[in-house]
Structures are given as structure tokens and as C-alpha cells.
Amino acid sequence: MNGAAQSSAPPLPATPAPVPGSAPIRVLLVEDNPGDARLIRAMLKAADGDGFQVERADRLLTGLEQMAAGRIDVVLLDLSLPDSQGLDTFTRASATAPKVPIIVMSGSADETLAVHAVQAGAQDYLVKGHVDSHGLGRAIRYAIERQRTAEQLARYAEELRQKNVQMEADMNMAREIQQAFLPEKYPTFPPGVAPAASRLRFCHRYLPATAVSGDFFDIFPLSDAEAGVLICDVIGHGLRAALVTAIMRGLVQELMPTAPDAGRFLAGLNHGLRAIFQRMNEPLVATAFYLIADAGRDELRFASAGHPSPLRVRRAAGVVEPLRTQDPRHGPGLGLFDEAAYPTCRCAFAEKDLVILFTDGLYEIEGAEGGEFGLDRLCAAVQRRVHLPPAQLFDELLEEAQSFSGRKEFADGVCLVAVERSETQR
Template sequence: MDAAAIPILIVDDDPTTAAMLRGLVRNLGDGLSCASTCVTTGAAARREFGRGGYDLVLLDYQLPDEDGLTLLAALNAQPARRRPPVIMLTGAGSETVAVEAMKLGASDYLIKTALNHATLRRAISAALDRRRLEERLAESTDLLRRQHAQLETDLAMARVVQQALLPQDYPVFPPGVAADQSRLRFAHRWIPTHQVAGDFFAVLPVSATAAGVFLCDVMGHGVRAALITTHLRGLLHEHEAQAGDPGAFLTALNRHLQALLERVGETVFVTAAYAVVDAASGELLFANAGHPAPLHLERGASRVSPCLQPDGPGPALGLIPDFTYDTARRSFAAGDAVLLYTDGLYEAEDATGEQFGQKRLAAAVTARLGQQMAWLLDGLLADVQATRPPGAGPLPDDVCLVAAERVG
């Protein structure tokens, strides 16, 4: 057999038809070189199917031991890579047989009495072209599958790295005391919707008695947002000297972040809130860059109120390079806490499309004022999830909550 010839299996029990098919196949012309093998029974055809190596099958509908449709179904049960295209042949036209053959995966359906060189060549060429396209598609699909698997592996690693960049242990105040003796205590919940998130937070020791709590939300999701949070983490440490003044701190972050985002070439911004709580002075200082206002939990007064800037929040980080952010201040009594959160918490919708909303969030916090902070955060998440439609799954946006509490 010519090594370049296309191997074709002819399954037909009529010697005259088989000889005619072999002659037609041998002389298809125009660069279509084929070599054929003939068998006369379904059993013999099954043995050849088992051996494999055929690029095409010409299959008679009527065989002495079984019909061609049964044989076609058996062939299609084989793995795709061992399954050659099949052209079904019949002595007389039957629309029912033709439809059934095509349902079972036949590439074409030809009537022997109308068979000629041009018709057979056209059918074989079309079947082989389709097979080549299917093979290329399978190769491309496999390549995409492997690339996707690699991407998932990379994203999983990126998630581990991003989680490692988040605070693993909270600082204690004053330094050196046991965690249960710290005058400032913290709790957080970080829930990404994708492998990596655009929400990021940090707790910074500002002095022996004061801590800075930073929370940001990068526009968008996925790898780009996660990369920006990684850059922000470096900026936080770079500007630690200004961390005691929230306004000055956000001003410095904005200036350096805007220089980076300008090189990205796309509009990207970061909303952020930053609060400094001081256990010694009993003060809460805060500044806001387009972020939802943190909530001040005044347990002694049984009150929850938003931490608002006198002139409103400043713009998101990365939009206006020379903007100066203002610092606002409040008294922060023993037992008070401040809660920073991202909009993924309150923008979750119920079955009617209504968002949970910031007012309902404040009411839910008020109802849980007497709880420990970790329980309060879990309760808020449960309250939000309870308003969503049954089976809605996880929240649709990244969610991050960070709380800082002054212990009496």
C-alpha cells in the first residue's frame, strides 16, 4: 500500500459493487490517492474497526449478518480518535434510513444506483475535510484545556500569595502584651468571588497605643485588581511615617498610585477608607477616598453612625494626582468599634432586585451591637445572604469587612 494513500475500508457483501467501489476509489484523481480494503460481513468489519488505521469507511446498509446501522452505532461507540468518518451506501433510497444514519453520525448517505465518480469523490472529499477539521478542533480544544488548567493552577497560586499578604496576626497594644490583654482588638472577613480579589486590607501599628486600619476596593476583579492590591501593600509600608494622619496618608498613596495607574493606559481607580484608633487618647481619626463610610459602633450609647467627612469623601485613589484628603476626628470611647467594609456587602440583591443597602446594613449592625466582633461580622454576612434568592450561591462581588475595637 502506498504510504501516502488514504486507507479506506469498504464493507459490502456484493462482489460487483465492491469491485466498482475499489475502482472508483483507486481513480479519484486530483491528488486524492486512496487504497482500499474490502470485507463482506459485519463481523469482519468489527475486526477491522478493532485494528484501526482507516481514514474512511464505505458501509453497505444490508449485510448478511447484521444491518449497517447497527454496525455504525458500534463504530461510534469507539473513542473519537479511532472513529473514522462513515459514508452509508444503500441499494435503494430510503429517507428513514438516511435520517437514522445521519443521527448515528454518518458523514453522508449515497444510493448505489446513482453512484458515479464525481458523486463519490465529492462525498469522500467532504468527509475527509470534515475529519481534518474535527481533528484540528480537538487539538485546539486540548490545547485550550491544558492552558486553562495551567491558568487555574497559576490563579490558585496567586490566591495563596494574596492571602499570605493579608494580615495573619494582629498587632497588640501596647507592644509585648498578650493578645487577650491588648487594648485594641481586630476582626476581619475576606471573601473573594474569584480566585483572586480586588479587596485588600491592612492593620498598621502607628504608635504604642494607636493602630491604622486600611481597606480598599480596586475597580474590577481578577488578576489586574489583585496586582494593584499587591502594589498598594508596598505603598502602605513605604509611607508608614504618615500613617498617623489619615488624610496625609491617603494623599501620599494617591500621588504614588496615580503615577503607576497612568502607565497602565486604562482608567483604573481604587476606593479606600483609612481609620486610626488610639486607645490612649480615645480618638478616632479617619479619611475617605470615594469609599463607603465606615460605621462607628458606640456601644455605650447603643448607637451606630457613619463616619462622614465634613465636606464629603474625596475622590477614589488614582484619579486626581494632587488631591489633598482631609482628616476627620471623633471621640472613641472604651467599648467603641469602627467597622470598615466594601460595597460587595450591601449591594447584594434580593429576588426583586432590591439591594440590601447601607441603611439596612447599619440597622443590622445596631441589632448586633452586644455581640463580640467576630460574631458580629459573621452575623452580618448571614443577614445579607438570608435576603438573597434561594440557591443564589455566594455573594456576586468581593466582600471584605475589618473591625477595630477599643477594649475598656
């Protein structure tokens, strides 16, 4: 019967053309009215000759049995059958053959029913007497194409989900490996004494922004009275930055004979990283600060590779200031130049003094109301807590920074390391 087509599914831009020599489309027509069934068969014959192979079921139960047996490409389903009525008819059919596209063909032009059917998963809703042979053939081909596309998208989504699961597992393993590179326990000075009796005491907080981080630190003994403290920040985060921290760990071990000389130690790190960074497609750079805390000479020796200056806390005077020297020179970031100089600087390290090393993720945070936390605010925050033990100071400092940003998470990784010169027991 000719007439305007009424369809509840969105139209596609062009009718999929039959493929010459292809097998006919197997259509299951679930229709109890013999007259309607003959008309639909005739419409399909007119639409594409032998392109449709039609089987008929006059009851839903019979149709479900044929669907369960397979060998069906598309279902034309009447919702008003002797053994089932309304939307429940579609629901039962869809549950039996969820991967077979179903087109509802109903004598009812109820738009609400049509919308509900399509929302439930029907590929289309056609009103008997309001669709011609061309429209019916086109609706069937569209339904099959939409179903194939949906299944393909579902496969892609599942592949993506599996890849994400694998990526997450890889990231978790990378995090565990990176965490294993960090100091498990702090050295004591002299060796063997209880941490509370050590002449040098340490504390740290390590908060990666993602599963892995570009921040790295290490603490190692150089003598019975000297500790080497290294903090490093690879620009960026994620796996690339984390891999560089793993390389740093290996270089630190390799360069340990030079560790008593701060400038020479950083020059060695620069040379090792430069050789690697030159072979990378995308440029990388790392900043670092290396500090030697000497409890025997009551002094600090240090060198910087473009890293933020640590804070020196002179508790006896109640003063917090950047770690300054008479030599204002700082070496460049690691891996930038083949030959780079890193001057070694010195300053006093009195009893009860504290040095706080940190990465820029601590102070380069945006406030909830605008502005940056900044170094001045960081110094002031430490100043208010100058006499607190390092662990408590760090926790309160992080809380203040989080309160400033209005977020519990830091946008960039944060690493804090404290070196404390203990009071000599008399």
C-alpha cells in the same frame, strides 16, 4: 448508476476541489457483493479518474485488519456483511479506526437506521442505487474535510482546555499570594497581652467574588496604644485589580513612617499609585479609608479617599451612624490626581465603641425582588445587632445580605473589618 443522491449528513456549500498533483485518496471499500463493488469502483473512476485508490475487503474482519494497519483516508462501509450485520458493523469499524471518516453505503433506505448511524459518528449514509458518481465523489471529499475539521476543532478544544487549566492554576497561585498579604494575626495593645485582654480588638471577613479580589485591608501597630487600619477597594476585580492590591501592600510598608498621620499616609499612597496608573492603557482607580484607633487618647483619627464612610457603633448609647466629623471634605480616589489633599479628621472612641469598615460589595447588591440592599438597610441591620460580638455580627450581617439577594455568592468582593475599643479592666 445515475439517480438522485440521498445523504443523511448536512451538505457543505461547495465540493472540495482536487488539488493538482496531490496523492490519490485511499478508499477502503468493505463490500461483500462483487457486483456492487465493481459498480462503486467504476463510479469513483468516473468521478475523478485516478483520484481514488480503492482497496476492497469482503468481510468486516478483513476490513478491520486493513484499518488497523493504517494507510486509509476514508472507508465505504456496507452494514450487511457475512460476519456482521446492522449498526454493530459501524460501531466495530469506528472503534478500530476512530480518526478515519466512515461513509455507510447500504442497500436499505431505512431512515431510522440512517439517523442512528450518523448519530453514532458516520460521516454520511448513502443508499446504493440512489447516488451517482459525482455525488459519491463529493460525499467522500466532504467526509474527509469534515473529519479534518473535527480533528482541528478537537485540537483547539484541547489547547483551550490546557490553557484554562494553566490559567486556573495561575489564578489559584495569585489567590494564595493575595491571601498571604492579608494580616495573619491581629496585633495586641499593649504588645504581648492575650487578644482577649487587648485594649483594641479586631475582626474581619474577606469574601472575594472570584479567585482574586480588588479588596485589601491591613492592620498594624503604630505604638503601644495605636493601631493603623487600612481598607482599600480597587475598582473592578480579577488579576488587574489583584495586582494593584499587591502594589498597595508594598506601598504600605514603604510609607510606614508617615502612618501616624492619616492624611499624609493616604497622600503617599495616592502619589505612589498615580505614578503607576499613568503608565496603564486602561484607567484604574482605588478607594481607601485609613483609620488610626488610639486607645491612649480614646480617639479616632482618619482620612478618606473616596471610600464609603465606616459605621461607628456607640454601644453605650445604642447608636449606629456613619463616621462623621465637622469637616465634610473627603479626598478623591487614589491614583486620580497628581496632587490631592486628604484631610485628617477626629472623633471620640469610647470604651466598648465599635467601628465597622467595609467595601461597597456589601451593600451594592441587587435584591431577589429588585432594589438595592443600600446603606440605610445596612445601618438598620447593624442597629439590630448593636450588642453582638463583632464576629457574630459580621456572620449574621452577611447572611442577611445573602438572603436579600437570594444568592450565596456576592457579585462583587466583600471585605469587612471591625475595630473594637475594649472595656478597661478595673
